[in-house]
Amino acid sequence: MGSVAGTDNYPASGYVGAAIVGSSITLSLKDFTTAAEDDMLEAFLTINGNLAKRHIALGPLPQTSGAFDLSVPEGTDISLFNTLVIRPLGSETTVATASVP
Numbered sequence: 001m002g003s004v005a006g007t008d009n010y011p012a013s014g015y016v017g018a019a020i021v022g023s024s025i026t027l028s029l030k031d032f033t034t035a036a037e038d039d040m041l042e043a044f045l046t047i048n049g050n051l052a053k054r055h056i057a058l059g060p061l062p063q064t065s066g067a068f069d070l071s072v073p074e075g076t077d078i079s080l081f082n083t084l085v086i087r088p089l090g091s092e093t094t095v096a097t098a099s100v101p
Contacts (some may be wrong), residue, residue: 001015001016001017001030001051001101002017002022002098002099002101003015003016003097003098003099003101004032004055004085004086004096004097004098005028005031005097005098006034006035006095006096007093007094007095007096008085009035009093010034010035010036010095010096011033011034011035012032012033012035012036012086012095012096013031013032013033013065014028014029014030014031014032014033014036015029015031015037015098016028016029016030016071016084016098016099016100016101017033017043017101018078019067020078020100023074023101024071024079025065025071025072025076026069026070026071026072026083027043027045027058027069027072027100028067028068028069028070029067029069029070029079029098030067030068030084031067032062032064032065032066032067033065034064034065034095036037036064036088037064039060039064039087039089039091039095040060040061040088040089041060041061041064041087041095042057042058042059042060042061042086042087042088043057043058043059043060043061043070043082043085043086043088044056044057044083044084044085044087044088045058045072045076045078045083045096045100046049046081046083046084046085047081047083048082048083049058049083049094050083050095051085053060055074055081055085056069056072056073056081058070058071058072060089060091061086065068077101078100081100082096083098083099083100084097084098084099084100085095085097086098089092096098
């Protein structure tokens with residue numbers, strides 16, 4: 001499992017794991033917490049956390065704490081992406097990142 005790390009302005013913690021079953025890929029967040037609880041958050045799969053390069057939008061987070069899953073679009077080669085980036089919906093500010101195992 002990879003560890004979630006917050007930014008200077010948004011402390012965050014938790015763990016992320018990847019489950020691959022056939023052609024279905026799910027990222028599971030566990031014990032996730034963030035100081036950005038009041039914001040609607042969205043997630044992206046990135047290469048080294050760089051959103052300017054190729055990235056995959058995973059959509060809004062279903063909640064801002066606890067355990068939940070994010071579906072990766074079918075056909076995604078997850079081996080190309082190593083960092084999950086979480087930010088407020090429509091914002092350029094990063095709230096948290098996590099290494100994708």
